[in-house]
Amino acid sequence: MTSSDPDTAREALQAAIARLAGGDRAALEEIYHATSRKLFGICLRILRDEREAEDALQEVYLDFWKRADRYDPARASPISWLACMARNRAVDRLRAGGKVRKGAVPEEAACDVADEDMPADERLLLDERDARIHHCLGTLEARQQSAIRRAFLGGATYVQLAEADGVALSTVKSRVHRGLAKLKKCIERL
Structure with missing residues (x-):
């Protein structure tokens, strides 16, 4: 699913999400390989702990597997939608801990995690x-x-x-x- 052309990569990711929403479990592996590095980076930046970031990322993909049918390509690019899920999961983990871990980014700063995709509009x-x-x-x-x-x-x-x-x-x-x-x-x- 890797491509130097952003449009081709986006279309391939959208197709894989549609297949996953239709019950194709193999599509999740494609999505994982295409997005895990970026999503892990988001989780790690927020949590500042590799183990916590790995756990958060696993939760993102489990949640995504259950909610793939909710993805609407008219509202966001696939990577933007997944990045938002990763950000939210990482912030949830910070909150669940009851305190900000040493070196963790404050919740407000999590909004500054850049999405390199061009905005849909x-x-x-x-x-x-x-x-x-x-x-x-x-x-x-x-x-x-x-x-x-x-x-x-x-x-x-x-x-x-x-x-x-x-x-x-x-x-x-x-x-x-x-x-x-x-x-x-x-x-x-x-």
């Missing part, structure tokens, strides 16, 4: 923007589309494009300039 806005851009790119003439994709998405210089296409540098610049103007108009209409 920002991700939606970026996904919508990307969809509009790709839709509009698809409306361009093939040579303009190719030049823009290779220059802006592939990192090629105009000189490299001219050499690869066997055309003058001014031709490449014109294609890109006209293509970008059309792209801008298309995006503004959407």
Whole structure:
């Protein structure tokens, strides 16, 4: 389930959660391997004790196994939901102890445990923007589309494009300039 692409990793985790909610016990192992390091880090940061953090993490996965059907991908990313469960479990363990253990982070500081995933609302806005851009790119003439994709998405210089296409540098610049103007108009209409 490991992937360098956050969207692919998120989708794989969501699929595993859905399988777990449907009764597939093997999905819990996938979820554990994909998330345990981050969740253990959260528990350890709050509790400052490895044994306590391990116990808290075990409780998180036991609770998650029972509640996987409650996960709603529209409300949070899978890792955000699990991180919240880990944080809450660690804080509960602090409270149950009746005192803050030596070196433990105060409960208020537990909120500062960073979630490296982009917030869902920002991700939606970026996904919508990307969809509009790709839709509009698809409306361009093939040579303009190719030049823009290779220059802006592939990192090629105009000189490299001219050499690869066997055309003058001014031709490449014109294609890109006209293509970008059309792209801008298309995006503004959407």
